[in-house]
Amino acid sequence: MAQKYSVSKPSWVPEEKDEKFACSVMGGIEGIKDTTVGNINPAIQSGKLRPKRRMVLTEDEYVEGVANGDRMTLSRAITLIESNSPRHFKKAQRVLQRLLPRTGKALRIGITGVPGAGKSTMIEALGNMLCDEGHRVAILTVDPTSSVTKGSILGDKTRMGTLSRRPEAFIRPSPAGGTLGGVARKSRETMLMCEAAGYDIILIETVGVGQSETTVRSMVDFFMLVVLTGAGDELQGIKKGIMELADAIVVNKADGDNLTKAKVARGEFERMIEYIRPATPGWPTHAYLASAIEKTGLKELWEVMQAFEQMTKKSGVFQKRRDGQLLDWMHSMIDEHLHNLFLEDPVIKGRMPEVKEAVLGGTISPTQAVAELIHMFDVQRAAARQDDLFHPREDKGGGR
Known part of the structure; x- marks a missing residue:
């Protein structure tokens, strides 16, 4: 049995690859499991192989690493939170309790929409723009958990290749399933960990189906609904309860031949909104146009979010929420x-x-x-x- 990882090229390596292509296949070791939560490779346990990093961190090391903004420690702290072991649950709660004074300073933004609406692509474009402006951005994506296999694909990060390489950004896909609170507890605590690590903008992408939208709405300050053209008439739009939760509706993919249709769709959504109570008291919900590919409309969206934050903080609605x-x-x-x-x-x-x-x-x-x-x-x-x-x-x- 091999005593170290073997790395080889995948079969789909492009003929003219450049420095941006950084994929490889890791062979792995038989018997190794999640080292972060204490299941140690037998070769390391017997002393035949020296680990490159500490296999189990102490509570103090978790707190110090997250407080210093170390992304590796933050990732391991989130893994500790997501563990279903009662022992890890206790340790994670103590770490979070010590980091709590460092939380609460970030703007929390929820993004939802039907599958295929372009949420991940828009998040990457928006995240890159915010990083360029000097912000530190954490992106939390919630993936559905299979009721059959109990597994999650966790593949949203693949659509954020440029953003994932930026040191100012942190992307974490998380499963929606699990015990001890599921998405409601684990996503909230992951968000607090990111705030404690110094990220001032938190973007949370929902799975786009089911009850997750309501759950994420209950975690964030500003909630954005990403829609496409051809979503139905006014009555169909009003029937969609998700519109009652949105602080902004964004008609995505407003570019090329689709721009005219997107403008029509924006007008339809504006008419729908007239019949719906605003999601946030004192804040009028409106529809906007954006293109994640051409990166148009993103600055306008960010200005809307900043105006929302200023208005709700001044009125007291922000803190009340x-x-x-x-x-x-x-x-x-x-x-x-x-x-x-x-x-x-x-x-x-x-x-x-x-x-x-x-x-x-x-x-x-x-x-x-x-x-x-x-x-x-x-x-x-x-x-x-x-x-x-x-x-x-x-x-x-x-x-x-």
């Missing part, structure tokens, strides 16, 4: 935590198979089954099993 988001986050975590406490209770776990069989057999109704299980649930017993998340004594790998 953030306060509401924090409380909503707390309430959702209470629901999630109680749900986990209930299902992980040993008495409930022992009784659950019989109750399920009785429900499926028609012996008792689902309502009666829930009442019986809740009657058996002991809150004090569940509370006794809980450890203090912010007390590191039992976490040997994360001492302070």
